[in-house]
Amino acid sequence: MVTTLEVVLLLLVLAFFVGATRIIRTVKPFVVNAVVGLLTLYLAGALFGVSVAVTPVALVIVAVAGLPGALLVILLAVFGIGFVP
8 A cells, every 4th residue: 555655755756856857957068068178178288288277267168168168268378368377
């Protein structure tokens, strides 16, 4: 026999699962962009000797814009406008 408590717990677990899935689906592109952007910043430093200060603002730009954001941060660092260590 299924009790009311079991039904409520099942509904809570289901709601948690649906919420967690939506959060992961929303955050996933930002994580991928951030990883690609940070890898680009690292490779720019390792291959071309470009030194970029990784600040919270640079991370937000890279996470939102991805590769184009990383290229923007690199260009700003090269020209001495921003993100210069």
